[in-house]
Structure formats: structure tokens, C-alpha cells
Amino acid sequence: MPARSQPLPEGGGRDKAAVGVFTPMTAALFIATGAGLFMYFRYEKQKLAEQKQKELENREVGRPKVGxxxxxxxxxxxxxxxxxxxxxxxxxxxxxxxxxxICPEELDKMSAAVTVLDKEYGPIVQPIFISVDPARDSVSQVRRYVSDFHARLLGLTGDYDTVKRTCKAYRVYFSTPPNTQPGDDYLVDHSIFFYFMDPHGQFVDAFGKASTVEDVVARVQKEITAYREETGKTV
Structure with missing residues (x-):
């Protein structure tokens, strides 16, 4: 006898569950894939943020202890x-x-760099002169001295012990004897650098005699740009 054919499903031969773009299994797979992609991108975003934070922390850790x-x-x-x-x-x-x-040359260089930076950013970079000769550098003496340089140059002085502690914190060498008198004639041997500090009071870099005005300006510009991108602050 010829084989009897099976009856077709109601509705013209197709399973109603298979009609349309998605089957239940396909829909479930689509939802699972979407959820997986969401979790993946959220994980990658968090990972990127953690990596950036780690880089910032390493950057801080890698700085010399100055200040x-x-x-x-x-x-x-x-x-x-x-x-x-x-x-x-x-x-x-x-x-x-x-x-x-040496001091006038370095202060002239620092003042010239600040003048350039002032034109680009405004007065956000503070130039500072700290005396390592407390016996002769009184407040009035320092006031006369800084007036020969940048208009915003801030002069600082203090007694011998205070200056010594400050120099130690900034790793500055100086040879002024503690028992010198204001009228004594002597020279002071000292470190020839000026330090670049960020808005948190943290050390960034140091510039010596070999550094030019252009070197100083470029380094400060680079750091300000990076700081603004990282923090969103305009300082």
C-alpha cells in the first residue's frame, strides 16, 4: 500500500510559532546577546576609568618628594x-x-617664562623667590630686590632655622653659616634650580641653567593642558 502522508498543520503548512522574524529561541538569544554586550561595554568603561586612575596614582607616586x-x-x-x-x-x-x-639670570628667565604664560592663561602661574641668606636678606631688602623682576614675583625670607627647614623640604643645598652678620661680605653656594609645583603644591619638574625660556614655557603648557583634561578645571 502507498505510504499515507501526514496531515499538514493547520494554517497552510507552517508552525505558527515559527511565523515572523523571531522565534522564541531567537528572541531569547537576542535579549541575552544585548544584555551581554551591555555588561561588556560597562565593564570596559569601568576598566578604562580604573586604568586612568591608576596612571594618575602612579604619576603621583613617581614624583620625587620635594616640598x-x-x-x-x-x-x-x-x-x-x-x-x-x-x-x-x-x-x-x-x-x-x-x-x-646666577640668581639674576635665573630670575630673569623665570620672569620671562611667566610673562609668556600670563598672556596665554592669565595669572595662574605664581613666581616665587626664597632667600637662602637670612642674615642679609631682610624683608625690605627682598622687597627692593624682587621689584627688579616680574611684577608678580613674590619674595620670601625668614630666620636661619626656618630657611634651613624650608630648603631641606625642597632638597635645596645652601652654605650660609648660621652666625653671619648683616654687614658681612660673603657669597652663598646654593642649588641652581627653580621648581615647578602644581595647584596641589606637588612637585612637577625642576629647571636648571641649561633650560631655556622656551623649555620652561613648553613644559608648563604641557602640564596645564594635561591637568585640565584630567580634572576639567581651568586652573
């Missing part, structure tokens, strides 16, 4: 501490007012 607490007197007679560095970028030079050539 710390201090309390000095400005050339206008006011108290100035490390907390007054916060909120601005700083360029800090340690020297003495009787320096015949």
Missing part, C-alpha cells in the same frame, strides 16, 4: 605658608639678593 610645610615672611611683611601655594601653579627659585650673576 613640605614651611612658614616664611613675604616682601610685604605677611606670613606665607605651603598652603598659600594651593590653587595656582608655582615656579620657585632659591637664591640670595647679593648674588652677582
Amino acid at each position: 613640605g610645610p614651611f612658614s616664611l615672611t613675604t616682601h610685604t611683611g605677611e606670613t606665607f605658608t605651603e598652603k598659600d601655594l594651593l590653587g595656582k601653579w608655582s615656579l620657585i627659585y632659591f637664591g640670595f639678593t647679593n648674588c652677582p650673576d
Whole structure:
């Protein structure tokens, strides 16, 4: 006998569950895939954020330990501490007012760099001169001295012990004896650098005699740009 054919499903031969774009299994697979992609991209976004944070932390850890607490007197007679560095970028030079050539040259270079940066960013970079000759560099002496350089150059001085502690915090060498008198004639041997500090009062870089005005400006510009991209702050 010929084989009997099976009856076709009701509705013209197709399973109603298979009609349309999605079967239940396909729909479930689509939903699962979408959820998986969402979780993956969220994981990658979190991973990227954690990696960026780690890079920032490593950047902080990798910085030399330069700077710390201090309390000095400005050339206008006011108290100035490390907390007054916060909120601005700083360029800090340690020297003495009787320096015949090196100090003026470095302060001229620092002042020229700040003048360029002022034109681009406004007064967000604070130039600072700290005396390593407390016996001769009184407030009035420092006031006269800084007036020969940038208009915003801040002069700081203090007694011998205070200056010594500040220099130690900034890893600055100086040879002024503790028992010198204001009228004594002597030169001070000291480190020839000026330091670049960020708005958190953290060390960024140091510039020596070989650094040019252009080197200083380019380095500060690079750091300001990176800081703004990372924090969203305009300082």
C-alpha cells in the first residue's frame, strides 16, 4: 500500500510559532546577546576609568618628594605658608639678593617664562623667590630686590632655622653659616634650580641653567593642558 502522508498543520503548512522574524529561541538569544554586550561595554568603561586612575596614582607616586610645610615672611611683611601655594601653579627659585650673576639670570628667565604664560592663561602661574641668606636678606631688602623682576614675583625670607627647614623640604643645598652678620661680605653656594609645583603644591619638574625660556614655557603648557583634561578645571 502507498505510504499515507501526514496531515499538514493547520494554517497552510507552517508552525505558527515559527511565523515572523523571531522565534522564541531567537528572541531569547537576542535579549541575552544585548544584555551581554551591555555588561561588556560597562565593564570596559569601568576598566578604562580604573586604568586612568591608576596612571594618575602612579604619576603621583613617581614624583620625587620635594616640598613640605614651611612658614616664611613675604616682601610685604605677611606670613606665607605651603598652603598659600594651593590653587595656582608655582615656579620657585632659591637664591640670595647679593648674588652677582646666577640668581639674576635665573630670575630673569623665570620672569620671562611667566610673562609668556600670563598672556596665554592669565595669572595662574605664581613666581616665587626664597632667600637662602637670612642674615642679609631682610624683608625690605627682598622687597627692593624682587621689584627688579616680574611684577608678580613674590619674595620670601625668614630666620636661619626656618630657611634651613624650608630648603631641606625642597632638597635645596645652601652654605650660609648660621652666625653671619648683616654687614658681612660673603657669597652663598646654593642649588641652581627653580621648581615647578602644581595647584596641589606637588612637585612637577625642576629647571636648571641649561633650560631655556622656551623649555620652561613648553613644559608648563604641557602640564596645564594635561591637568585640565584630567580634572576639567581651568586652573
